[in-house]
Amino acid sequence: MTFFPVRKEITRGAISIFAGVALWEILARALLENELLIPPPSSVASTFWLLLTSGELNRHFATTATEFIYGFSAACLVGVVLGYLMGMYKWFDEIMDPWMAALYSIPVIALVPMIIIWFGIGIFSKIVVVFKITLVAIILNTAAGIKNLDPIWLELAQSMRLSSWQTTYKIRLPGALPFIITGMRLGVGRALLAVVVAELMASNAGLGYLLRDSSETWDSPKLFVTVILLAVIGLTSFNLIKRFEQRMAPWRQTAEWSADS
Amino acid sequence: MNEDRRNLSPLLLRLGSVLAGLLAWHYAAEVLIKDSSILVSPLVVLSKAYEMMIATGELYPHLFASSVIFFYGFVMAILVGVPLGFLMALSPLVRDYVNPWMTTLYTAPRIAFAPVLLLWFGIGAGSKVAIVFLGCLFPVLINSYYGMRVVNREYVELARSYRLDRWALFRKILLPASVPYILAGVRLAIGRGLTGVAIAEWFGATEGLGYLIFFAGQTLNIPVLFVGVAVFAVLGILGFEIVRRVEIYTTPWRGQAQGG
Numbered sequence: 001m002t003f004f005p006v007r008k009e010i011t012r013g014a015i016s017i018f019a020g021v022a023l024w025e026i027l028a029r030a031l032l033e034n035e036l037l038i039p040p041p042s043s044v045a046s047t048f049w050l051l052l053t054s055g056e057l058n059r060h061f062a063t064t065a066t067e068f069i070y071g072f073s074a075a076c077l078v079g080v081v082l083g084y085l086m087g088m089y090k091w092f093d094e095i096m097d098p099w100m101a102a103l104y105s106i107p108v109i110a111l112v113p114m115i116i117i118w119f120g121i122g123i124f125s126k127i128v129v130v131f132k133i134t135l136v137a138i139i140l141n142t143a144a145g146i147k148n149l150d151p152i153w154l155e156l157a158q159s160m161r162l163s164s165w166q167t168t169y170k171i172r173l174p175g176a177l178p179f180i181i182t183g184m185r186l187g188v189g190r191a192l193l194a195v196v197v198a199e200l201m202a203s204n205a206g207l208g209y210l211l212r213d214s215s216e217t218w219d220s221p222k223l224f225v226t227v228i229l230l231a232v233i234g235l236t237s238f239n240l241i242k243r244f245e246q247r248m249a250p251w252r253q254t255a256e257w258s259a260d261s
Numbered sequence: 262m263n264e265d266r267r268n269l270s271p272l273l274l275r276l277g278s279v280l281a282g283l284l285a286w287h288y289a290a291e292v293l294i295k296d297s298s299i300l301v302s303p304l305v306v307l308s309k310a311y312e313m314m315i316a317t318g319e320l321y322p323h324l325f326a327s328s329v330i331f332f333y334g335f336v337m338a339i340l341v342g343v344p345l346g347f348l349m350a351l352s353p354l355v356r357d358y359v360n361p362w363m364t365t366l367y368t369a370p371r372i373a374f375a376p377v378l379l380l381w382f383g384i385g386a387g388s389k390v391a392i393v394f395l396g397c398l399f400p401v402l403i404n405s406y407y408g409m410r411v412v413n414r415e416y417v418e419l420a421r422s423y424r425l426d427r428w429a430l431f432r433k434i435l436l437p438a439s440v441p442y443i444l445a446g447v448r449l450a451i452g453r454g455l456t457g458v459a460i461a462e463w464f465g466a467t468e469g470l471g472y473l474i475f476f477a478g479q480t481l482n483i484p485v486l487f488v489g490v491a492v493f494a495v496l497g498i499l500g501f502e503i504v505r506r507v508e509i510y511t512t513p514w515r516g517q518a519q520g521g
Contacts (some may be wrong), residue, residue, distance in 0.1 A: 016357070037380060037381065095277075099278070107452070107497065109460055110490045113486060193370040215376030215377075230369050234369040235364065237368075
């Protein structure tokens with residue numbers, strides 16, 4: 001369903017962005033005297049440059065990235081294993097199901113204060129937050145993938161006399177891959193939100209910290225730099241994983257936006 | 262191919278799992294940790310819930326404050342999201358111009374906008390409604406757009422051969438065909454709206470469920486924290502269930518939902 005970028009679309013998109021930024025600059029300069037409410041793009045850009053060259057941005061970005069990467073990869077490992085077990089064994093599915101439902105329906109934000117009490121304000125609590133969010137998405141999708149496997153493939157495996165281990169890594173896991181990647185995609189968006197929330201609540205470094213710091217000191221240009229940076233990170237990671245999804249499972253049609261994150 | 266060797270009934274397994282989990286929780290709280298500022302037994306949480314809901318009723322003002330904010334943001338998101346999604350589906354021009362802004366807003370972590378909205382709308386209800394609105398908007402908008410885009414060609418051709426005019430085409434074919442998608446979007450919006458409420462009430466609120474949780478976290482009041490989290494979970498499940506019922510009722514033919 002992706003309408004691949006036709007040229008007209010790109011032109012219109014570029015015009016739209018450019019006009020929007022120009023309008024923003026003009027209105028901010030003409031109508032508002034101070035930069036508190038809406039700083040003009042030029043001052044946001046110069047603040048960005050300042051933060052970049054001073055290395056401040058780098059430090060915060062590195063912290064958030066570290067938290068994200070550790071939590072995300074741990075969740076992928078554990079999630080695929082648990083999801084596989086849930087897909088394979090009905091009894092395990094029954095045991096896990098009430099807990100998964102509970103974890104799934106509690107908003108992330110509500111859990112963050114508790115996780116911070118348990119794991120402190122350092123990066124470990126953020127890793128746990130990212131881990132939890134991504135884990136649920138990956139477990140549920142892996143289990144669905146394993147359950148929805150085409151029975152013909154399993155018959156094929158049987159008639160080829162594949163061992164159960166071979167069936168797992170030659171048939172079941174590749175068959176469930178598109179589902180697993182969908183879980184990862186849903187996880188990325190949520191994890192990004194959650195890590196920023198956790199940093200915003202209690203931390204001493206990271207983009208969420210920068211967000212809180214700049215909003216508490218009424219430093220609007222810095223606030224806007226952070227917001228725009230987070231938007232760019234969200235956009236980039238979203239597109240990367242969508243590409244990845246199309247490559248790994250080109251037969252699967254996905255919408256140009258997924259309706260959840 | 263499920264190896265259902267242990268022939269236990271599923272209900273028993275579920276119940277057992279929940280019971281075992283609660284027992285382990287109780288044991289961990291009472292025997293292992295013994296520190297009520299870290300973990301308390303589910304029994305303590307339960308009695309706190311009883312106290313807040315029945316004995317003192319202190320939960321209700323918070324619940325009410327959050328509901329009002331949720332309601333306004335949610336309804337506004339539907340009122341704006343559905344027409345805008347339709348407009349984008351029907352006019353490529355609108356779509357191309359709006360798309361880059363929307364994609365950016367949509368893929369950015371929503372929390373990032375909270376301080377900005379706070380700056381613009383103040384710490385009153387305005388900024389909170391705006392945060393919820395922003396959270397609910399995209400699932401509704403995207404699903405309305407998507408629903409209208411994927412309407413079966415044959416229906417449209419049928420309408421053409423009956424010489425329906427544009428309005429009738431919209432009213433009789435396009436709109437009903439996109440209802441399941443819109444409802445799927447609404448269902449997702451409930452979860453995101455609840456998260457939005459929690460985020461919104463962190464910043465300068467004096468009541469509401471988000472405030473309750475946040476304040477309990479700050480003061481290490483674990484029983485209240487657990488009650489708050491549980492209320493959020495119950496609301497999430499409840500909202501989800503309501504929309505599912507509406508879905509079954511309004512669209513017995515059922516469409517494929519987007520996202521998960």
